[in-house]
Amino acid sequence: MGSLARAYGRPLALTLTAILVLWILALILVPLGAMVQQSLWWKDSAGDLSLTIDRLYNDIATLQLDAGNATDAAKKAALDAEIATKQGEATALEAQELNPGKQWGLDNFTRMSSLHLYIFVRTILYALMVTALALIVCYPVAYVVALASGPRKAIILTVALIVPYAINELLRVYAWLMILDYRGVINGVLGWFGVVDLDNRGWIPFLENPSAVFLAMIYTYVLFMVFPIVNTLETLDRNQIEAARDLGASTARIHRRVIIPHAKPGIAVGCIMTFMLSAGSYSVPAIMTRGQGGDWFSQLVYRQFFESNNWNMGSAYAVSLLVVCTAFILLMMRFFGVGLRDIAK
Amino acid sequence: MAWTAGIRPVGTTNIVAYGSSMRGKDVRLDKVSIRFGDSTAVQPTDLAIHAGEFFSILGPSGCGKTTILRTISGFIEPTDGRVLIGGEDMVGKGPNERPTALIFQNLALFPLMSVAENVAFGLEARGIGKAQRLKRAQELLELVALDQYGDKKPADLSGGQRQRVAIARALAVEPSVLLLDEPLSALDLKLRQHMRTELRSIQKRVGITFIYITHDQGEALAMSDRVAVMSRGRLEQVADADTLYAEPATPFVATFVGEQNVLRGRITTLADDVASVETPIGLVTGRAKGALKVGDEALVMVRPERISLGASNANTVPARLVSRNLEGPSVNLLCAAAGQNFTVTVPNGPAVRDLPEELNLSFGLADALVYPMGALAHG
Ligand SMILES: Nc1ncnc2c1ncn2[C@@H]1O[C@H](COP(=O)(O)OP(=O)(O)OP(=O)(O)O)[C@@H](O)[C@H]1O
Ligand SMILES: [Mg+2]
Secondary structure, eight states, X not given: OHHHHHHHOHHHHHHHHHHHHHHHIIIIIHHHHHHHHHHTEEEOOSHHHHHHHHHHHHHXXXXXXXXXXXXXXXXXXXXHHHHHHHHHHHHHHHHHHHSOOEEESSHHHHTOOHHHHHHHHHHHHHHHHHHHHHHXXXXXXXXXXXXXXXXXXXXXXXXXXXXXXHSOHHHHHHHHXXXXXXXXXXXXXXXXXXXXXXXXXXXXOGGGSHHHHHHHHHHHHHHXXXXXHHHHHHTSXXXXXXXXXXXXXXXXXXXXXXIHHHHHHHHHHHHHHHHHHHHTOSHHHHHHHTTSSOOOHHHHHHHHHHTSOOHHHHHHHHHHHHHHHXXXXXXXXXXXXXXXHHHHO | OOSSTTOOOOOOOOGGGHHHHOOOOOEEEEEEEEEETTEEEEEEEEEEEOTTOEEEEEOOTTSSHHHHHHHHHTSSOOSEEEEEETTEEOTTXXXXXXXXXXXXXXXXXXXXXXXHHHHHHHHHHTTOOHHHHHHHHHHHHHHTTOTTOTTSOGGGSOHHHHHHHHHXXXXXXXXXXXXXXXXXXXXXXXXXXXXXXXXXHHHHHHOOEEEEEESOHHHHHHHOSEXXXXXXXXXXXXXXXXXXXXXXXXXXXXXXXXXXXXXXEEEEEEETTEEEEEETTEEEEEEEOSSOOTTXXXXXXXXXXXXXXXXXXXXXXXXXXXEEEEOSSEEEEEEEETTEEEEEEEEOSGGGTSOOSEEEEEEOGGGEEEEESOXXXXX
């Protein structure tokens, strides 16, 4: 703050600090805090309460019957008193049922069913596979783009990468849906050649396989993998590639020893982004599987919020995903031996 | 592609025997020309570089030096003609299949590898085991006096040290021809002069052919056995340093190497190889270089140190002293005669301390070279 004030003057320094604080609040602390807070409490299960209330009303009805039949004034008074207390208890419990008490604790995290846990683990594995496949697909693309020069580069970039991504993500996913559907483009072409028999539902069920989701996801997130790698590769001195070749290195060795080490920070950023996006993607698995393939964890989170209406559980799921993703980032940085500083470059 | 096909086996000699185990090869360009699209970078060129020679290619920026070097190393295929190394046609052979090693203009060391790994990289590419290749890297680092620096990263070294790492890395693959693309241009003057001697002595020790590219005539003249002067994609002259300086073949070479006083004029008489030229300062006689005819426009070149004060030579010009610049061992006198400027370099001494304003400049017939009209090095 002191140095800021000296560099920019007091008013500007105050404004900058205010913007920074607002930024941190709005982008990190408030949403995350709300989510974590939500995940740490739950409402008392109302089930037992209703049963108790029902029992009380049963008792009251019996007592009222007894009271109606009673001839002894003293006994009737005793019964009325009992009815009154039970009525009081019931009213209190009803109030509690309408406004259940909060319970704090980690139960939302520990109560995940084994099926959901399985889906959680599977989603992480799928996301890892998507990341690995995207890396395999994108590295050569990034290499070609980064080493192309002049107008050729602009053409490759625009035609191959910018134009497809000018189209909305949903539309692109739906396009893949149309391609892979039972009566989609591929099955249509195969049917036309007589390879599959569409009339008798003899199509190939691409969409029932998780790889359909992989395909759409890789397609959707290619840019996030390609651009960081292109960025780092562009800073590679091409003479180094030539020097390695001149010294007799094979293409594979040049990549392994010279190019990939240089591209590491970009690869790490690309993997982190792709992993985060695919682990948290809702629309792609929702659209591509249409309930035919297995759920992804993001779909479970969605359902907790909007179908089960259990926001606490949903928050706990979301926070779990976040924790695993963060762990993944740290692991990747460790694995690639890059620090935040390298990534910022 | 068969990557291993042309890779040379590396001998098992240790560094003491490096000089004898490495053998230079001769390099021949046979009517080589190189075009990029419509523009011609190198005109059809014949050139023979001897085995074990320190050969320099000297020329101004953009004249095609790098292009020639990259053609020899195999990064560029010549548009026409052939490159022969050790008598063998190199057509279709990639840079990794030729007995050459290139030192890049910017060195292109691998920044993420240690110095030792850099030097060992060529051996690694040939599948030599780690212990053995690091041992040889260490020997090469000794050769360039960097044996303490194997574990450092290139970025931790000084410019001159990085330079020597690049040399060691190139020598590790035991090339027959070492190609150097202005490797000293990034160094400061003092280091550059030191590295000249260093390079020359390394070349003497390993005995292989060095082809050295530079636009610095001082470097080329000081280090080389022979120098090729290049201009606009054409070889102007190939000769040893003394010949280049004393007998430049073209006006370009005459003005690019060393200083010249240039006179323009028209040839009046021509007998044997003596030409008389009518110039703004009168009739000048000199030695004819190149194809001349009476009546042709011509250029007369006289080196500043070939002009003496006084009137005792074939050509004498009365001139006015404009300024006197002390260079230390010598003095540069700037003179004017009939609108023509002359630079005269004379040894420093009492005789040149108090000069009169009016002088006679004179130079012999052999000191004036007469060329047909042609391009000069500096406009
Ligand atoms: N790949 C290329 N494509 C098109 N033109 C090129 C290419 N490489 C070089 N040139 C052209 O060929 C000519 C010679 O270039 P070259 O790099 O050989 O010059 P140079 O003598 O090494 O110059 P410098 O001293 O500046 O390094 C230049 O006009 C250059 O623009
Ligand atoms: Mg060059």
